[in-house]
Amino acid sequence: MQQVARSPSAQTTRNHPSAQPRARVLANAGLFGISLPFLKAGPPKPSKAEARAEAKKELLDRIATLDRGASATADDKADVERLASTLEDLNPTAKPLAAPELLSGKWRLLYTTSASILATNRPPFLRPQGPIYQTIDAERLKARNNESFPFYNQVTADLTPLTSSKVTVQFKTFTLFKLINITAPPAAKGELAVTYLDEDLRISRGDKGNLFVLDMADRAARLEGQ
Numbered sequence: 184m185q186q187v188a189r190s191p192s193a194q195t196t197r198n199h200p201s202a203q204p205r206a207r208v209l210a211n212a213g214l215f216g217i218s219l220p221f222l223k224a225g226p227p228k229p230s231k232a233e234a235r236a237e238a239k240k241e242l243l244d245r246i247a248t249l250d251r252g253a254s255a256t257a258d259d260k261a262d263v264e265r266l267a268s269t270l271e272d273l274n275p276t277a278k279p280l281a282a283p284e285l286l287s288g289k290w291r292l293l294y295t296t297s298a299s300i301l302a303t304n305r306p307p308f309l310r311p312q313g314p315i316y317q318t319i320d321a322e323r324l325k326a327r328n329n330e331s332f333p334f335y336n337q338v339t340a341d342l343t344p345l346t347s348s349k350v351t352v353q354f355k356t357f358t359l360f361k362l363i364n365i366t367a368p369p370a371a372k373g374e375l376a377v378t379y380l381d382e383d384l385r386i387s388r389g390d391k392g393n394l395f396v397l398d399m400a401d402r403a404a405r406l407e408g409q
Contacts, residue, residue, distance in 0.1 A: 323406060338357050
């Protein structure tokens, strides 16, 4: 019987198994068969700064219509909590108390879950109507919270660092209607942690679980003489 002559390439493939994958690669290396994994990688991953800017925008957009939190539903609060946590994970200032140039100044309240600050137990016309501010003087470890129109109530406090991002807040004096000063009792104190801080936005959390989002209103404000 006459034997069929095998081509050298066929003999090489049979005698050298390691050549088979190479043969398959070459066979698939046509214009439409070639595999280019780098073309399937998708868009480049955003930088941390870009991710932070996007997370910050999403949070600010979400809270813009919530009347500082006074009109927030349970779903709204859960959504804001998620967005705030995402931004906190991208915090560019790990030690806020070591960055007084960022922490100090007059901050405007944008959103909070604190019912006492928002006075949500009162009718709307008896709640704070104008901006609510918190001034922090990190160099002197002083703070002041104050409402504007119509009540102009305020409270001053001393700060004691607990960690590089958390302080004890000892309230000192409550002022009602800009006229009546009441000395705060020693038991009037709490804790406040700064969980996100950049040039114009701060997120803080209180020891009672409340969330605060504030933006910078006056970088130069300090509390001399308090």
